[in-house]
Amino acid sequence: MSSMQSKQSMQSSNIEMPFKSSSVVLSAAIMIALYSYSVTAVADPNTISKATKSSEIVKLKEIKKKYQKLLVGEKNIASAMSVITPEQIKHASSSQSIYSMLRLTPSVNEYQQNIGPGTPTLTVRGVRMSQLAQTLDGIPMISLLHGGQGAYINNQDNNVGSLVSMGQIEGIHVYPGVAPPDRGGFATVGGTVSYSTKMPTKKFYTDIFSKVGSFSTDNYGFEVNSGSIPDTDGLRILTRLSQTQTDGYIQNTPARYTDFLFSAIKPYDYGLSKVTATVIYNQGSGNMLTETTPIPQLNKYGIYFNYPLSEASNYQDNKYLTAILGDQTYVNSHIVLSGKLFYIGKSNKFEGYTNPDYINSTYPYQVNFNSPYFAYGPIGPSYGNSNNITYNPAQTFGSYHAGEAAEIQYNHTDTLGFAPKVNVFLPDNAITIGGLFARETTGDNNATYFYGNLNMPQQNGYNALSYGDIEKRTVYSGYVQDKISLFNNSLHIEPGVTITGVSTTNYVPSNIYNSPSHPYTLGNYDKDILPYLGISYDITPKYIIYASYGKGARFAPVQDYVLGSSGSTTVAPGPETVNAYEAGLRYVGRHLYLNFDGFLQNMHGMFSFYTDYLTNYSVYANIGEQQMKGLELSGKYQVTPDITVFGNTSYTDARYMNSFSASDTPFEGQYGYVFAGDPLAAVPNWLATLGVRYHTSNFSTQLYGTYTGPQPTTYDLPPTEPELVLQDATVPTNSVKVPPYFLLNLSASYKLHVNMDHLKYLKLGLNIDNLLDNQYYVHTAQVYKQYGFTAVGQQYNSAYPGEPRFIEVGLTGRFS
Incomplete structure (x- = not known):
């Protein structure tokens, strides 16, 4: 055997x-x-x-x-799927992240603001990061309370650092659209990204590594793999610790990341069954851009200009703790039982500051949105905002905007869950029954404080905008899936269904507004039934056609469970849903793999809200309609045993199907409005990747290029619009687009075998991202400066610049 x-x-x-490879x-x-x-x-x-x-x-x-x-x-498999292999992950540079790696797969547009995992923005077939499911070894990575990352303005998104890092994973599966139930994850309306953690192998080794790169970026650490420990019946343990720090390629965006991984496998029952354990502790801290930078300033001061931290800053310090205990029990040749008990803790500290000189109607540009004055206007007893606030900004700092220039926010969530599964193997079909039972809760120390500077007192009842909110969401989900093989294993039918219910509450003990003046709790119970059907047929052993239909649902973020000053919202929106269809053809030969597919995704009941900050009146509803359709082609060809060519290309048409208030910017700012037929911002029609890899036992190199086509942007309507909902509303447009850009990346490594005791080899590495040093923008918009809850001054263009050339060299010593 x-x-x-x-x-x-x-x-x-x-x-x-x-x-x-998969x-x-x-x-x-x-x-x-x-x-x-x-x-x-x-x-x-x-x-x-x-x-x-x-x-x-x-x-x-x-x-x-x-x-x-x-x-x-x-x-x-009856749906599209892409695999990112361990080798591809190993050869990535420190400037990349678990999200930027997804760019190697079709229909993915991704960018970030920093080296490593810093404020990612991601779309898959036009579906945003906040609407995607992400799993780690089969458990949900996303917040059960708020959904996926990606909403830049929502500071609870923990946008610096990540729950799992590049060095802690050994594979990624991407399932766009709706995947079969046992791979779909929780709460998605358009895709699942599945990460697999690095597990110990049977052979002992120790790696000590270090990398030095552009923008004062350095990475160092160690990885110890115990191999099979003698006299333990196969117990294996892996431990990894790494540290990365960088100044960032944009001015004044330093960041620091610490990543720790512990994983173990213990076989039992003569090797038929096994217990696994994983502990991950990651920390990411750093400064994000405070706002899209005005292009006139980039032209004047340089494309990577950013305000000094003494003038404006957005800082996050995020901690992520994940623990997974799993068991896989072999019952007999027909039944295997498995389950995973998990805990995820996330802590976030956010600090935002804006120089008061920029908080006025005469400074021409928006420097930062994260100052309380922009969100609330004058606060304090003199303005009737006396509930739980005795701090008087104007009295202490001379004016309201000077006394409301800074905020500090604390957020903490705990998630505890269990994911059981039963696999039943019969002669012509394999049945999977599984579920997810989990609860996420915010900590009772969550709070937001405001002041004139960051050296502020933090006292509830004095300068707290909010404190003591307790958000809870309990998820009850179960699925049944079958895979039936007929006609001599040439026809495969994969039916399945997922039933999910969520119970949600939001307790708000204090409110800065007079109404309501007492604590309140909002909550409800939502559920949805999500069918799936996939069919594939082997025309020949090498040609396979397939088609699938699936329904997905995403539940409303808990922050939608709030009351406005008029008590406007008592029931949060229901789930938004998608009906996803796709069909494709695969060729699987000895040296060639090709996949061609088309997809149609109709999204219904999209979350819509409008907040009038003059009255703090909020309206929530499920009225939005979107549609994504397109074509995808991907492939890999082995030219010789050492040379492989790979690539993909995709065309996506993503549009709004009706008019409604929407979060339409890439990082989901509010005040948006879309009209029927508008394109989705940050979704290029065309994306492509093409590369070649050369690999021998000692030398490996890879050169690949990515093309991002023109993509729709947004602009702000003037404040003179007759309808209130349209005044200063951000709307998408095709008339002004982000210009296309092409990036070329190179990686290479060489193993130098050393004739020394215990030292097996030295591995030299080189990475050059954006080899041609192209200058480009990843996002642009036409905006107004905001002051007094309205637009002032002249509209101007703003942008985020893309990463310039990044060069990194590394050295790894393998001991065994």
Whole structure:
């Protein structure tokens, strides 16, 4: 059995086809099925004690036959899927993140504001990051309370650092649209990104590594893999610690990241079953851009200009703790039970400051939105805002805007959950039954304070805008999925259904407004039934056609459960949903892999809200309609055993289907309004990637380019619009677009074998991102400066610049 596996592993490594490489990180059901069938013949004590030599040979042939069928399981998946391999992750530079790596897959547009995981913005087929599901080893990474990251203005998004980092993962699966239920994750209306953590291997090694790069970027750390520990029946442990710091490629955006990983595997029951444990502690702190930078200033001071931190700053210090305890129990050759108990804790401290000289009607540009004066206007007893606030900004600092120039915000959430699963293997079908039971709660110390500077007192009842809010959401979700194989395993039918219910409450003990003046609690219970049906057919062993339909749902963020000054919102919006259709054709040959598909995603009941900050009156509803449709082509060709060419291209048309108040900017600012037929901002029609990889036992290099086509932007309507909802509203437009840009990236590594005790080799690495040093914008907009809850001055263009050339060299020592 071991020789057969080794041969198959060599074939996968040499061919490097997507479905072959994904055999290393196959879906959980396929891996469990393979594991169950193979260990039956080689590890079951009853089988071993009774088997004869001839019966073992017969069983081995049966296992090989089943193995071959299971190996191509991903080949027959009835929806689009992309795989980012361990090798691709290993060769990424420190400037990249778990989100920027997704750019290697079709229909993904991504950019960020810093080196590493700094304020990412992401779309998949036009679906934004906040609307996507993300999973880590099958558990939800996103906030159950607020959804995915990506809303820049919402400081609760923990936009510096990430729950899992590049060095802590060994594979990524991307499922655009609606994936089969056992891979779909929680709360998505357009895609799932599934990350797999790095696990210990059977051979001992220790890596000590260091990298030095542009913009004062350095990374260093170690990784220790215990291998199979003697006298422990196969216990294996992996520990990794790394530190990264950078000045950032934009002025005054320094950041620092610390990442720690502990993972362990303990087989039991003669190797038929196993227990796994994972602990991840990450911390990210740094300064974000305070606002899109005015292009006149970029032209004057340089494309990477940013205000000094003494003038304007947005700072986050985020901590992420994740613990996962899993068990996989082999019952017999037909049933495998598994489950994961998990905890996720996220802590966020946000500090925002704006020089009062910029908080007026005469300074021409918006410097920062994160100053309380911009959001609330004059606050204090003199303005009737006496509830729980005795601090008088004008008396202490001479004016209201000077006394409301800074804020400090604390957020903490705890998530505890359990994800059980049962796999049932029958002759012609494999059934999966699973669920998710989880609760996320905010800490009772969450609070927001305001003052004239960041050296402020932090006293509830004095200068607290809010404190003591307790948000809770409990998720009850279950799914059933089957995969039926008919007509000599050529027709595969994959029906499934997910039933999800969420119970949500938001307790608000204090409010800066006179109405309501007493604590209140808002809450409700939402549920949805989400069917899925996929069909694939092997026309020949190499040609597969497939089609699927799936429904997805995303539940309203808990921050929508609030009351305005007039008590306007008593019930939050219901879930927004998507009906996703796709069909495609795959070619899976010995040296060539191709996938071509088309998709149509109709999104209904999109969250819509409008807030009039003069009265703090808010209106929430499910009235938005969107549609995404397009084509995708991806492939990989092995030219020789050492050379592989890969690439993808996609066309996406994403539009709003009706007119409504919407969060239409890429980072989801409010005050937006869209009209029927408008494009979605930050969604290019065309995206493409093309690259070549050369790999031998000691040397590896990869050169690839990415093309991002023109993308729609936004502009602000004038404050003179006759309808209140349109005054100064941000609307998308095709008339002004972000210019297209092309980036070329190079990576290379060389192993230098060393004839020394314990030191196995030295590995030299080189990364050059944006090899041609192109200057480009990743986002532009036409905006007004905001003052007194209205637009003032002249409209101007603003932008975020993309990363310039980034050069990094690294050295790793492997000890064994």
